[in-house]
Amino acid sequence: MLNVPSQSFPAPSSQQRVASGGRSKVPLKQGRSLMDWIRLTKSGKDLTGLKGRLIEVTEEELKKHNKKDDCWICIRGFVYNVSPYMEYHPGGEDELMRAAGSDGTDLFDQVHRWVNYESMLKECLVGRMAVKSAVPKDYHEEKKVLNGMLPKSQPTNPLAKESPVSPSYDWFQTDSLVTIVIYTKQKDINLDSVIVDYQDDSFRAETIIKDYSYLIYIGLSHEIQEDFSVQVVENVGKIEIVLKKTENTSWTCLGHPLENHNLLIPKKDTGDFVSVSSPEGNFKISQFQELEDLFLLAAGTGFTPMVKILNYALTNIPTLRKVKLMFFNKTEDDIIWRSQLEKLAFKDKRFDIEFVLSAPTSEWNGKQGHISPALLSEFLKRSLDKSKVLICICGPMPFTEQGIRLLHDLNFSKDEIHSFTT
Ligand code: HEM
Incomplete structure (x- = not known):
């Protein structure tokens, strides 16, 4: 059984931070979340100060706008x-200021090439860079501009590569419950950092801490029920996992330790599997390696297991170009996680969603119908001719079976398909 802690989906990118070598997000002031930013961009407020006019920007002009309250940045030729975004930038104002008044393209790409700045900053567009004159620039001037673009030579957090303080755990019980408490000794732990799994009497809780995984992996001494709960006390980094006993007996021990139990180990060594389990078993890491296109086909609550895959893929696979979710529901009201998914698509340009409704109202102008060859062949376009794809499909049995048949008809191989049923 898989517990997908999903309270803070989409993932607050704890692993993204790891992947890029110690970058870190900063706490934002209240009222400065992504949702607040979206609201502001839709408010009709003039965010450029140019009343909707687009201008041609010279280098001299760009350089003048290098202060927090008057900050222009050029990315891929657009300024x-x-x-207005300063206080909403998850990487902090100082990070954003590194590109102030200059061409921030390289810096931006180094940190988060996938961020959908075009959609996020649509209302902040000042205009295009003017075509450069052919007159050679003064050497010092060139250097000054370049300095603004140079990445910091050291990662901002040099401790990121060192192992964090080792967590510890404890457990206690009542007549009907067993509580395992993990003290991570880290502040920025949240529900997405914890993956809990119970199969064949083995209980496994993996906590991702920076580049490391802390494992609780125990062959339990007694049986438990399948519905356990996970809670994180975020600011103290304490995780509480409450297991329900099947019988109200007193346990003399929690169980016997299994491989790597109570160890903090580099993430890549925790095993050959991504901890996304399903009735069909785990994913092999190899299915994700070098992956370029990930297609997710989900129906109804079948989306739930996709959350982990989606987060895993977007945060851990550098080769990933495209993630597309086709999400089948009956009516608009049935679409779970809708606003979170839309937020994710707004922020991450690799991610697209298509909602398909089987019984929409007349106002719906999205796709309609059931899983079909026409829908799939249009949806499953590779981003490159031979890009490596993985298609995950999850939903009620008839949906999944039909989907797999159609995928085979479209010549996708077994290795390219992973199915779950709900
Ligand atoms: C060019 C200079 C910029 C620098 C140096 C920079 C730096 C950073 C850093 C260090 C982070 C924290 C990353 C993490 O740990 O997840 C971050 C996050 C982020 N930045 Fe920037 N940034 C820049 C420009 C921008 C721009 C122009 C946007 C446009 C909207 C932007 C949007 C974001 C977003 C959405 C995140 C959060 C990513 C996530 O959810 O994981 N950044 N940035």
């Missing part, structure tokens, strides 16, 4: 006024 944005990022001052």
